[in-house]
Amino acid sequence: MNSRPIVALDAINFEYGGARKVAALTDITFSVSQGEFVSISGPSGSGKSTLMNILGCMLTPTSGSYQLNNEEVSRKNSREKADIRNTQIGFVFQNYNLLPRASALQNVCLPLTYGGFKRRTRKERAIEVLTKVGLEKRIHHHSNELSGGEQQRVAIARAIVTNPQILLADEPTGNLDRATGDNIMDMLENLVAQEQMTILFVTHDPDMVKRAKRSIKIRDSRIAGDEAQ
């Protein structure tokens, strides 16, 4: 495995503003190298999604440093951050976040529209990743005509279609039965093994934690454990 750190967080704090201030992340420090497969777990409200949103450049830390490929993310403007999201990071949302009236193919093509690819190239690439997640027979189904596990697979296809360095997945198996969840985990494992993708995923499930190579635990906004396994 290559040990170059892709992600390096140093003393990250995040506080939600407004009337009820919440210290959602406190003094978070860790780094992740290319090809790592990392689970993030911890009680509800401990800060897991906040952490994923910071890693995904959707939230800016209140203080601390986030380096992505040796570049400080907090120094980037919002256009540069959008660019990072579109090219370097794939994000799988817990509730899939698909466009319901658009087909699986249209959903997966969407991130490629920002990349200046030709229409035909976009379609070919989208079909390729939909095939990879086992949905070649469902490409024209609207996402509201797909099962939960199929929607999750479209969400993963959409997240990997740009061939990002990092895949961030917030509870990718949270709403699925055991067999479908295992199948999604097999898929993530293959992306790490075959494409050296770097994957961080949030889970509540101890069996899914065991499948990662490293487990980070969050408790009350702080890191409570970080172990290779």
Ligand SMILES: Nc1ncnc2c1ncn2[C@@H]1O[C@H](COP(=O)(O)OP(=O)(O)OP(=O)(O)O)[C@@H](O)[C@H]1O
């Ligand atoms: N937009 C917000 N405004 C204020 N507080 C928030 C906001 N979003 C989350 N919080 C608070 O920040 C803390 C961390 O939330 P976060 O969503 O990161 O938790 P989580 O670990 O992902 O929980 P879960 O397992 O339930 O998804 C919680 O106490 C939550 O109430």
Ligand SMILES: [Mg+2]
């Ligand atoms: Mg969450």
